[in-house]
Amino acid sequence: MSISTVAKKLSTAALIGAVFVLRIGSVAQATVLTFDDIAPISYFVRIPNGYGGFNWDNFNYINGSNPKITRTGEDNGRVSGDYVAFNGFGNPALVSDSVFDFNSAYLSATWNNGLSVTVEGLNKGATLYSKTVVVNTTQPTLVNFDYFGIDELKFTSFGGVEPYYLRGAGTQFALDNFTFNEKATSVPEPTLLPALLSIAALSAGSVLRRKHQQNTKLKQS
Template sequence: MSISTVAKKLPTTAIAATVIVLGIGAVAPVAQATVLTFDDIAPISYFNEIPNGYGGFNWNNFNYINGSSPKVRRTGEDNGRVSGDYVAFNGFGNPALVSDSVFDFNSAYLSATWNNGLSVTVEGLKNGATLYSKTVIVDTTQPTLVNFDYFGVDELKFTSFGGVEPNYLGGTGTQFALDNFTFNEKATSIPEPTLLPALFAVGTLSIGSVLRRKQLNQS
């Protein structure tokens, strides 16, 4: 007998009670996204390393910088600010890593510090294997929102290259600026009971109830 047949033969109230008590069909809670703005680290006049533990992550070759500093005026570290004064950047233009236990990487704003037309490749890895990879091209004039939607990763690798230095900046390099890093901690899902055992359990109770009623009517 199919599940649907069993369900049809059971009283509606019994099935509803099973759903309520056992949580059949209940949706597991969804973790709320967290946005790292880099504005809540210790205030600095210029730049410093992002400390490990910020946002629950380990940061390798990532610094944060005061984008309102006169030293970075008109660069992507100035123009790339989305919230507050601070943005992150990759030291010396070298690859930079963010790692943690399993998480979902939703989105971030990226801009080029010095070179217009800068390419930034962002890889999402788990246990050393690359699950995702996306390359975007960004400029120094404004931040670009990039939706990554990397699910179930434990490391991100940012690599930047190429681009051309505009004449008005007076500097060059493959650094990029990063702001409003948005992610979800991986929520532990609540296992849902299967429908069939639950329905059979209710069915057993319902049959017993019917038999007891018949015995009482015959006495």
């Protein structure tokens, strides 16, 4: 194998390695919205637009430690802190922004056990993804969505049966630890890429020098 062929293969490997490292870095920058860093409240209010960089339509956040909601999904569905989000009156709720990736979230039923929640990922009004999960009031369920390149999420809940121990029924669901990546984080940092490529080039050069030295020794022997 010629030195030029080796160099080409090393360069390709170096580029692939650099892209792989950058992709790992972007995944590590995922943001988790816990709803615990909005203004403290005793019961519930609307999630303000701008929280986490999103617009929130028909989403409230509620203090799950309030005695009024003991044993409901808003109490049992808490993953971090005291607060969770829920859809007002059990109606469809939307989260929108410029393009982003939706990774995962914890979902619970607020009142009805066996509640179905359909989560759609859209871009410019077109549905790119759709997943329906069934959740209960007793504990949160982690759902991995992996919706890439969307600008809107639509949550629609329906069905389920009121459990015997709750004096109320409804199609509200609880949402906690909303995890996403802004689209910008998947683009390589301009100052990081040259550094990685320089390291890769130095490594490739070192291998080529050793290869050349080995060939020289073989010729001299």
